[in-house]
Amino acid sequence: MSFRIYNILADRFGKDTLLYFDDTLNPYIQVAPELIQTLCIFMRYNPALKFSFLFSLCGVDYPEKNQITMVYHLFSMKQKMLWVLKTSVRREHPELESIESVWKTAGWFEREIYDLLGVKFTNHSNMKRLLLPDGWVGHPLRKDYEEPLFYHDMETSRHRVS
Amino acid sequence: MLKTELKHLKPQVHTFKEEMILNMGPQHPSTHGVLNFLVVTDGEVIHQALPNVGYLHRGIEKLAEQTPYTTFIPFTDRIDYLAAMFANHVYVLAVENLADIEVPERAQFLRVIACELNRIASHLISTGALALDIGASTPFVHWIRERECINDIMESICGARLTYSYMRVGGVSQDINEQIADDIYKFLDHFEPIIDEYNRLISFNEIFIKRLANVAIISPVDAVNFGLVGPNLRGSGIEMDIRRTISYSVYDQFDFNIPIGKGFKGSLGDCYDRYFVRVLEMTESCSIIRQALSQIPKGDIKAKVKRKLKIKENECYTCVESARGEMGMYLLSDGSDRPYRLKIKTGSFTAMSIVEKVSQGLMVADLIALIGSLDVVAPEIDR
Amino acid sequence: MKENANLLFLFLFKTPIKESEFSLAWYVLFVFLVAGVLLFFAANFAGITSFIERRIAARIQSRVGPNVVGPQGILQWVADGIKLLLKEDLVPDRADKFLFRAAPYFVFSGLFAAFVALPFGYGIVAADLNIGVYYIFAITSLVVVGIIMGGWSSNSKWALFGALRSAAQIISYEIPTALSLIPVIMLTGSLSTQDIIKAQGGMPWDWYLFHSPFTFVCFVIFFISALAEGNRIPFDLPEAESELVSGYNTEYSGFRFLIFPMAEWANLWVISAMVTLAYLGGWQVPFVAIETLSQSFLLIFLSAGVFVIKTSIVVFIIIQLRWTLPRVRVDQMTLVCWTYLVPFCLAAIIGTMIWMLIFPWETLAALLLRLIMSGIGLGFCFLYVQRVRFNYFNDKMAFENLKGKSLWYPFWRLP
Numbered sequence: 038m039s040f041r042i043y044n045i046l047a048d049r050f051g052k053d054t055l056l057y058f059d060d061t062l063n064p065y066i067q068v069a070p071e072l073i074q075t076l077c078i079f080m081r082y083n084p085a086l087k088f089s090f091l092f093s094l095c096g097v098d099y100p101e102k103n104q105i106t107m108v109y110h111l112f113s114m115k116q117k118m119l120w121v122l123k124t125s126v127r128r129e130h131p132e133l134e135s136i137e138s139v140w141k142t143a144g145w146f147e148r149e150i151y152d153l154l155g156v157k158f159t160n161h162s163n164m165k166r167l168l169l170p171d172g173w174v175g176h177p178l179r180k181d182y183e184e185p186l187f188y189h190d191m192e193t194s195r196h197r198v199s
Numbered sequence: 200m201l202k203t204e205l206k207h208l209k210p211q212v213h214t215f216k217e218e219m220i221l222n223m224g225p226q227h228p229s230t231h232g233v234l235n236f237l238v239v240t241d242g243e244v245i246h247q248a249l250p251n252v253g254y255l256h257r258g259i260e261k262l263a264e265q266t267p268y269t270t271f272i273p274f275t276d277r278i279d280y281l282a283a284m285f286a287n288h289v290y291v292l293a294v295e296n297l298a299d300i301e302v303p304e305r306a307q308f309l310r311v312i313a314c315e316l317n318r319i320a321s322h323l324i325s326t327g328a329l330a331l332d333i334g335a336s337t338p339f340v341h342w343i344r345e346r347e348c349i350n351d352i353m354e355s356i357c358g359a360r361l362t363y364s365y366m367r368v369g370g371v372s373q374d375i376n377e378q379i380a381d382d383i384y385k386f387l388d389h390f391e392p393i394i395d396e397y398n399r400l401i402s403f404n405e406i407f408i409k410r411l412a413n414v415a416i417i418s419p420v421d422a423v424n425f426g427l428v429g430p431n432l433r434g435s436g437i438e439m440d441i442r443r444t445i446s447y448s449v450y451d452q453f454d455f456n457i458p459i460g461k462g463f464k465g466s467l468g469d470c471y472d473r474y475f476v477r478v479l480e481m482t483e484s485c486s487i488i489r490q491a492l493s494q495i496p497k498g499d500i501k502a503k504v505k506r507k508l509k510i511k512e513n514e515c516y517t518c519v520e521s522a523r524g525e526m527g528m529y530l531l532s533d534g535s536d537r538p539y540r541l542k543i544k545t546g547s548f549t550a551m552s553i554v555e556k557v558s559q560g561l562m563v564a565d566l567i568a569l570i571g572s573l574d575v576v577a578p579e580i581d582r
Numbered sequence: 583m584k585e586n587a588n589l590l591f592l593f594l595f596k597t598p599i600k601e602s603e604f605s606l607a608w609y610v611l612f613v614f615l616v617a618g619v620l621l622f623f624a625a626n627f628a629g630i631t632s633f634i635e636r637r638i639a640a641r642i643q644s645r646v647g648p649n650v651v652g653p654q655g656i657l658q659w660v661a662d663g664i665k666l667l668l669k670e671d672l673v674p675d676r677a678d679k680f681l682f683r684a685a686p687y688f689v690f691s692g693l694f695a696a697f698v699a700l701p702f703g704y705g706i707v708a709a710d711l712n713i714g715v716y717y718i719f720a721i722t723s724l725v726v727v728g729i730i731m732g733g734w735s736s737n738s739k740w741a742l743f744g745a746l747r748s749a750a751q752i753i754s755y756e757i758p759t760a761l762s763l764i765p766v767i768m769l770t771g772s773l774s775t776q777d778i779i780k781a782q783g784g785m786p787w788d789w790y791l792f793h794s795p796f797t798f799v800c801f802v803i804f805f806i807s808a809l810a811e812g813n814r815i816p817f818d819l820p821e822a823e824s825e826l827v828s829g830y831n832t833e834y835s836g837f838r839f840l841i842f843p844m845a846e847w848a849n850l851w852v853i854s855a856m857v858t859l860a861y862l863g864g865w866q867v868p869f870v871a872i873e874t875l876s877q878s879f880l881l882i883f884l885s886a887g888v889f890v891i892k893t894s895i896v897v898f899i900i901i902q903l904r905w906t907l908p909r910v911r912v913d914q915m916t917l918v919c920w921t922y923l924v925p926f927c928l929a930a931i932i933g934t935m936i937w938m939l940i941f942p943w944e945t946l947a948a949l950l951l952r953l954i955m956s957g958i959g960l961g962f963c964f965l966y967v968q969r970v971r972f973n974y975f976n977d978k979m980a981f982e983n984l985k986g987k988s989l990w991y992p993f994w995r996l997p
Contacts, residue, residue, distance in 0.1 A: 062296055062515035089423050090439075092518065093527050095542035108529060108542075110516050117444050119516060142426030145552040153260075168253035168581055177261055221739050229824040243743070243912055332824045334815060334909025340643035348984065389984040396976060400906075406816055407908045563743070564825050564911045 039064050042120065045085055050076065065108075065121035070133050073107075073124045077139045080111060080120070088113040088120055091139075094146035096154040098179045103128050105156055109136075126156060135161040153178035217241050221563075225254050229332045229567050232577025236554075240563065248558035248566055250551050256581040263541035268294050268508045269368050271538075276362035278543060279579040281324050284317035285521035286543075287366040292447060293517040293530040294368045297510045303499040306370035307449045312383070312491050313356060313365055314519075315484040319390070320349040321522035322430075322477045322484075329474055329571035330401050333410050338401040345393060348386050355379050368508065370501030380492055387485050394481060402478060411474060412465030415557050415569040419468065425556070426549040429524020430480060431573055434460040434473030441520035448519075453490045455483045470565075470572035477574070509536045523547055523574055547579040587612040616708050620697045628847035629659035635847075635901050642905045644977070669836035674737055677833065681735035686834075686841035688728030693845045693852065695721045700855050701775050703865045703886030704875045714775040715767065715860075719760055722811070722852065725845065726752040729820065729830045732842075736833035744829030747912055748813070748820035754916050755810040755817075758923040762804040765797050765934040766790050766860045769943070779864030780872055791861040792955035794941075796933035801861045803923050803930070808853040810915070813846060815904040819912055854896035858889060862896075865889035 043057050043066065056067040068076055080088040088111035097106045102125075109122040126133050135158035137144040147158045148167040155176035158164060166173060175182055186194055223236040233254035239247040259278060263271055275286035288310055295302060327342035350360040357365040357373055365371055375383075401407055417427065422435035432439055440457045442450040458479035460472030510532035518527035524546030533539040550573040558566050587609050592598055633648065633656065640647025649655040673679050699714040701707040711717050726749055733745020767773060769790060770781040782788050791801050810817035821829030831842040858864055865885035867875065875881050910918070941948035982988060 061513055091426055092525065093516065093529055093542060093544040095529055095540075095544075097531060097540045110527070110529065110544075114439060114444065119445070121516065140426060141421075141424045141556075142549050142552060145548065166253075168256040170253070177258060219739065227827060242746075330908065334818070334822065334824060335907060336639075337643050337905050340645055344644055385984060389980050392976075393980060396973070396980075399973075401908070404908060406910055409914060410908060410911060562911060562913065564822070564909075567825050 039118070039120075042086065042116070042118075045083070046076070046079070049079060063119060063121045065123050067123045067125070070124045070126055073109075073122065074134045074136055074139065076122065077109070077111075077136045080122075081139055086113060087115040090114070091136075091142055091146075092119070094136075094143055094150070096150045096156055096178070098128070098154060100128070100180045105131050105154055107133060107150070107156070131156040132159060133157070134159055137161055152176070155179065218246060223248075223566075229328075229571065231328065231570060231575055234551075234570075234575070234577050234580075236566070238563070238566065243562045243564075245558050245561050245563060245566055248554060250554050252551060252577070252580045254581065255578045257578075259582045260541055260543060263538050265537065267536045268298075268510065268538065269504070269506070271541075272366065272368075273362065273364045276364055277578065278582055279521070279523065279526075279545065279547075279576055280361060281576055282317050282321040282522040283361065283363050284314050284365060285519055285526055287363060288314055288448075289517055289519045289521070289526050289528050291366040291368050292519065293515060293528045294508070294510075296515045296517055297513050297530055297532050298368070298504075298508060300369045300502055300504060302370055302502055304449070304496045305374075305498045306500045306502075308491050308495040309371045309375060309500060310366060311448055311450065311453075312375075312488055312495075313353070313363070313371070315488045315491070316349050316352060316383070317363075318484045318522045319481050320346045320353075322481050323349075325522070325571075325574040326474060326477050329411075329470075329568070329574075330407070332567045332571040333407060335401055335404075335407065338397060341397065341400070345390060348389070352379065352382055352386060355382065367501060367504075369504040370499070372501075374500045383488065383492060387489060391482065391485055394478065398478065402475065408464045408471060410564075411471035411568055411572065412463075412469055414465075414470045414565050415561060415572070416466055417468040417553065417557055421553070421556070422468065425553040427524070427553060428546045428549060429520065429522070430476045431473055431524060431546070431550055433457065434476045434572075435468035436460050436472075441518055441525050445518065447517070449491075452494065453487050455487050455490075458483065470568050473572040473574075507536055509534065518544075521546060523550070523576065523579065543582050545579040545582065547573075547575040547577075550575050551580050620708060621694060624694055624697055624848045624851070625844065627851050628844045629663060631847045631850060631897065632662070632843065633659040635904075638898070638901050639905045642902070663840065666840040667837050669839075671836040671838060672833075674833045677737045678735035681731045682833075683838070685728045685732030685735065686838045688731060689725050689845045690728075690841050692722055692724030692728060693848050695724070696852050697848075699775055700852065701779060701859060701865065701889070703889055704872075704882045705776075706882070706886055707776060710774055710776045713773045715763055715773045715778070715856075716760075718775075718852070718856065719756065722849075723752065723756065725849075732834065733830035736830075738833050740826045740828070741830050741832045743826045744820045744822075744832070747826075748830060750912070751813075751817065751819060751915060752811055754919040755807040755923075758803050758807040758919060758927050759811060761924065761927040761931065762800040762807065763860055764931050765793075765800050768931075768934060768938065769793065769797075775859055775864075779859050779866060782863045782866055784863060784866040784868035784870060786863075786956040786959065787949070787952040788866070789861060789863040789956075792952050792959055794934060794937040794951070794955070796930040796937060797861070798955065798959075799926060799930045800934070801857075803927050804860065805857060807919070807923060808856060809900065809903070810919070812849045812853045812900075814850075814853075814900055816907045816910050817915060818904075818909060819915060822909055850897055850900060851893065854893040854900065855889075857896050858892045862892050864892075 043055070046055055046066065050072065054068060054072060058065055058067065080086050090112040092110040092112050095108050097108060099106060104125040105128055106123055106125045111120045111122065113120070124133070133156055135143065135147055137147065144162065145167060147161055148163070148165060150156050151158065151164060152166040152168050153176055165171065174185065184193060186192065218239050218241050221238040221240050223238050225233045225235045235251040235254065237249040237251060238245055257277070259274055262274055266274065272287060272290060275290045276283040278286040323342040323346045327339035330338040353363060354360050356375055356379060357363050417435050419435045419437050422432050422437060427435065436459050438457055438459050441447070443457060458476050460467055460476055462472060463475050464471050511534050512532060514529070514531045516527055516529045518525050526546060527544040529542035530538055531540040554569065554573070557569060561569065588598065590612065591608060637647040647655065648658040651657045651661045673682055696718045698708045699711050699717050729748045730745045733741040733748070766778060770778045772778065782790055786792060790797050792798065813820055821831065831839055834842065865888050867881065867885050867888050870881060875885060941951060
């Protein structure tokens with residue numbers, strides 16, 4: 038089933054650009070960051086695929102590989118199956134094309150990723166922090182994030198009662 | 200601090216001469232938690248409503264990375280305090296998927312019973328709070344009374360009334376006995392006719408219909424595009440229910456309908472559809488609980504799971520149909536005893552993002568109805 | 583007024599008052615006395631009704647109402663009042679301080695002045711004005727001035743919203759309220775509240791409510807628009823607590839805040855008394871002619887009792903409506919007024935005119951029609967009681983089956 042879909046994608050984009058991994062519970066495809074928007078549009082609107090739902094969009098930080106991986110979970114009502122796309126950006130100046138134009142709901146997911154992981158999405162309508170205050174320093178979901186000891190002159194430490 | 204935030208928000212709001220900025224929340228009676236809306240209005244008509252979330256952000260995803268697998272369960276209760284059972288469920292399902300743990304049949308049935316009871320409780324609050332926002336306070340209190348019965352049952356099942364922590368990796372914490380099963384049957388016998396009474400009281404009230412029908416219409420296309428899930432999506436007429444489409448646990452053994460919006464009193468996808476789908480879903484939940492209670496097998500309630508659970512490198516995305524729609528968890532393991540990354544996707548998060556689009560041209564009172572009908576719960580948005 | 587003052591003087595000092603410069607002082611004293619009595623009544627009614635409303639609401643919502651302060655919580659309203667009196671009188675920063683402080687006075691005086699022309703029994707009225715009904719309309723409009731002042735000056739957008747809604751609402755609903763009383767005035771030929779009651783009778787078929795289908799329609803319209811003027815659900819838009827935090831009184835605290843809910847509950851009496859006197863026969867005692875009514879104090883007290891009971895029933899219905907119905911939207915509120923109430927009201931006025939010409943009050947045909955109308959009215963009451971009874975027993979049975987114990991308890995007690 039999932040291999041059939043991979044073949045459709047490979048016919049369109051070529052086998053070298055899509056790396057297929059099926060050693061995990063949900064098989065996924067790893068693509069280059071430039072390709073992600075085109076691939077999303079193809080998967081959403083191609084009549085054979087019709088992955089019309091974007092279930093989730095999240096980022097994972099890998100400091101030892103020096104990259105942040107975006108994970109896209111797509112779902113198709115027609116096939117009743119979940120499909121996972123992955124793409125990686127470098128950790129220093131992470132930038133990626135937004136897929137807000139494909140799914141509107143990606144807008145908020147991307148804002149959340151920007152907020153918590155610091156990946157900037159280009160062509161995004163409102164690239165601002167979502168959950169944390171605008172003046173926050175750092176991106177908490179990065180593995181090397183250190184909690185600031187003070188926020189607006191308030192102590193954040195839990196261990197010491199002053 | 201609020202002032203600095205608003206300063207940042209102001210430039211994106213272009214106000215004309217007649218417009219004014221109304222700062223709705225976070226201390227507002229009907230924002231269902233701590234939410235802030237920056238509303239640009241011309242008189243009573245809203246030109247733009249920008250949701251400003253994050254007041255309840257507790258960093259549960261970060262906490263998960265520092266907590267062993269089995270001890271993270273109480274945290275999941277706090278994701279959505281009105282439907283804690285579903286967050287429990289999706290988390291233990293995700294861990295079981297990764298660790299490849301076989302759950303006993305009886306435990307799965309117990310999970311379904313607890314979840315469906317919790318779904319009723321959550322929908323009671325949701326529909327009642329919508330009526331309260333519209334101005335009718337009696338239905339809400341009546342629904343709280345019914346929910347109290349469910350809370351009593353929950354207390355007898357798992358010892359907690361709100362934050363259950365009922366599920367364990369590999370099963371559930373407590374078994375139910377004849378007495379509790381009897382209580383549940385008794386409650387169902389009592390509750391099903393009460394729905395009719397409630398409908399007489401509020402659902403078919405002419406003012407209520409006038410307030411909700413044809414208000415804040417979300418078309419099916421928009422609903423998919425904005426990633427609405429659960430009753431909000433079904434209110435727009437799309438028959439999508441994770442219990443049916445991705446059958447998890449033992450839901451494939453039950454026979455139930457999926458109510459969808461048909462434009463009951465107005466047009467498809469209006470507030471009334473979303474509201475009434477929830478009312479209809481309660482009946483379906485009742486029937487699922489009945490079937491589960493009659494089919495429940497005997498046996499263990501918990502599989503043998505190592506106390507210090509270590510999962511080799513793997514990943515999976517698990518989702519369940521929570522009271523607020525699809526709730527998913529993306530769990531990444533790296534061989535240690537705690538997750539490498541846990542992403543929690545909730546229904547309220549996506550529901551909140553559509554407010555900005557739908558609210559244009561509504562009146563201030565309709566915005567309240569819209570938020571109520573979308574059934575957002577603030578801690579679920581922020582996590 | 584003057585005659586009553588003379589009578590009281592005679593009663594107290596056993597000598598008729600003499601025309602002198604001191605007699606004027608006596609009259610002024612008497613006016614203050616009457617005002618004090620009215621104020622005492624209105625304030626206490628407002629307080630006690632707040633307690634009763636909360637108890638009724640608790641009953642309707644099957645929960646426990648206030649039952650701690652005093653026996654069965656009967657002193658709750660006193661405690662609330664004292665608490666609010668002791669609160670700090672806050673004025674928001676950058677508010678218009680003068681207007682903010684002045685607004686409660688307008689609300690207060692507007693409502694309590696209405697009590698002057700309201701009758702309480704045969705001959706029991708502070709001032710039987712010959713323009714009584716229109717005096718009440720005019721003076722209660724002062725409330726909206728106070729509300730707009732309060733909402734505008736408190737420098738809060740929620741309060742401003744409430745004030746503007748209130749202005750739109752009261753100005754709109756003033757018209758159907760006044761128009762729907764015109765049939766009554768036509769039938770009586772007077773604007774005096776006492777004359778309106780005197781023209782009716784003690785029995786239901788002598789009430790204006792059942793005079794003709796048109797007056798019945800007018801009664802309904804009057805009731806609806808009086809609700810709207812009193813800011814009661816389903817028309818409590820100015821202080822819609824789920825939309826506009828608390829509406830026009832958001833920024834008020836302490837005694838100045840107390841004035842607003844107090845005026846609202848006092849307004850409940852004004853509304854109900856107006857409904858009673860215009861359509862429900864006022865203080866007319868059944869089987870007692872007006873001529874005999876004046877002859878004994880007992881009968882006068884009886885008439886006052888009848889008036890209070892009728893008004894209390896209307897108050898109860900208004901309270902029950904409040905805890906049953908949702909709130910309408912602001913555009914629906916004005917839509918109902920201008921597209922339904924006003925045209926229907928105009929039609930009903932013309933209808934009443936024609937009806938009056940065809941069936942004059944005394945004729946047998948008119949009496950028969952009134953009897954039929956009151957029969958229909960009785961049917962409505964029966965239906966209403968049946969519905970309430972059905973729902974009550976349904977709910978009670980369901981819970982007794984669930985809990986396995988009787989949930990009945992006497993209505994004066996809470997569990």
